[in-house]
Each structure stands twice: as structure tokens, then as C-alpha cells.
Amino acid sequence: MAKTQETLDLEEALDQRSRQRREYGCREVTIGFAHNSHGDEIVDYMSMDSHSIFRCYELKVSVSDLKSDARKSWYGDYNYLVCGMDLWNQQPVFDNYIPPYAGILAGPDLIVKRKAQKRVISDQQREMLKDSLIRSVFWKMDQYRSADNLNAMRELEHSLEALQQEYEAFRQKTDRMRWTYQDYESFARRNHQDPSFTIERQAKAERNQYAARKEGRFTWTETPDGTTVCPSCGKLAPNIDGKPFLTEFCPFCGADLRKLSQ
Numbered sequence: 001m002a003k004t005q006e007t008l009d010l011e012e013a014l015d016q017r018s019r020q021r022r023e024y025g026c027r028e029v030t031i032g033f034a035h036n037s038h039g040d041e042i043v044d045y046m047s048m049d050s051h052s053i054f055r056c057y058e059l060k061v062s063v064s065d066l067k068s069d070a071r072k073s074w075y076g077d078y079n080y081l082v083c084g085m086d087l088w089n090q091q092p093v094f095d096n097y098i099p100p101y102a103g104i105l106a107g108p109d110l111i112v113k114r115k116a117q118k119r120v121i122s123d124q125q126r127e128m129l130k131d132s133l134i135r136s137v138f139w140k141m142d143q144y145r146s147a148d149n150l151n152a153m154r155e156l157e158h159s160l161e162a163l164q165q166e167y168e169a170f171r172q173k174t175d176r177m178r179w180t181y182q183d184y185e186s187f188a189r190r191n192h193q194d195p196s197f198t199i200e201r202q203a204k205a206e207r208n209q210y211a212a213r214k215e216g217r218f219t220w221t222e223t224p225d226g227t228t229v230c231p232s233c234g235k236l237a238p239n240i241d242g243k244p245f246l247t248e249f250c251p252f253c254g255a256d257l258r259k260l261s262q
Helices: 005-021 063-067 085-090 123-146 150-191 199-214
Strands: 024-030 042-048 054-060 078-083 103-106 111-114
Touching: 005 024, 005 042, 005 054, 024 123, 024 150, 042 123, 063 085, 078 085, 085 103, 123 150, 150 199
Parallel strands: 054 078, 078 103
Antiparallel strands: 024 042, 042 054, 103 111
């Protein structure tokens, strides 16, 4: 089905928005591949900035379009419904058709009617979006080549090269993080002679300790029998002249018993 002029105007406005924001934008991006149970879903417009933040846009210009059974794709860090002014003025109950975190942009000026809320997406999903954007940019480039539109082709080639560089940098960063994670766990287990040590468990312990510090509980603690002990190892505080000597660090286990500065 041919696109309406209003839809084409909204697409052109999103292209202009991407250029102004120095983002890599592309129309009609197919999400994922068949081997990972995707490949049958299209985002009307997608962009990625230099920090690998993805924005997905669904374009709707009529109430029937908004209510249609066509799947709406909300995969980005930020997601938007882009609607024509006629649709906006009819004031349908948008919350019946879009999630609460999706923003709303109206008309060819892309007037912000509702701000988008940032979502947390996984590294695996972010990598899938990059692959999808690269593939779609490539096919757009191939179409422009067939039409002998050299200027558009050069622009797409530049976008593809930048996306490939971003993808490679992201892959290398992910590899370094994975190696560091495995390296730290391996040597922590050896150094502390604790084969059950995991970064996940240690992170939980640090989180609980932080909560205790904020409440003033992670410091020398007086027990019901009147003794003062370290909250980490449970040993008695040093005694000087019959009184507990409360050091900033436990002399037995080295735990930091200072109160948080903020």
C-alpha cells in the first residue's frame, strides 16, 4: 500500500531530526533474524546515537491506523508514537494502544506531547538492534545504488561504516568486560580460598553493607551482654583501660567501620 503524503512528511521530519542530532537514522528497520525468532517485525523508523542509545518510532496518521492489529514495536531505549496532527486533535485514548513509557510526537514539527521514559534493555537486545540497523542501512544503500542516486548512496555508505565501527567497539568492550569478570572471579577464589565466590554474590553483599552503613549499622556494635564487636567478623573491640577502643578499621578482619560521609 502506498504511503500517504502525511506519512512521508513525518518520515522526512524524522530524517531531519536524526541529522540535527547527529544520529544514524533509518526508515523501516526489520528487527532481528529468523534464527533468533525475529525477522517478521518492522520498526517504522529507528535511530542510534554515538553512545549506542536507540530510539524507535511508530508512525500513525489515523485512528484506524492506530487501532489496527499491525504489531507496534517498542524495542529502543526510548520509544515514540509519531502521529499526524489530525490524529492528535481527535484525542483518542492513546494509553489503550501504546505503553506508558512511550513518548508522543505530533505533526511534521514533531511537537513533544508526551516525553518518553528510558527503558533498560539487555546487551543482547542492543546488539540485535545494531545488527538490524546495519542490515537495513545496507539494503537502503543497495536501493539507492540501483537508482543511481550517488549522493544518497555515499551518505548511506558513511552511515554503514560508522555503524560497523560502533558495532566493533561495542563487541570489543563486551569481550573485555566478560574476560575481566571471569579473571576477577578466578583469582578471587584462589586468593581467598573460596571456590564458591561469585561477583554476583559479592555485589549483593556490598549492596547490603551500603544499606547498613546508611542506617549507621555497619560499625562497632554493642551486644546485649555489654560487649562491643565488629559487625563483619564478630570479634571483640580492643580494650584499653577497661574501655573498648573503637578504631576506624577492624584490627582483625580489616573491615572499614567508618560512617559514610554522605
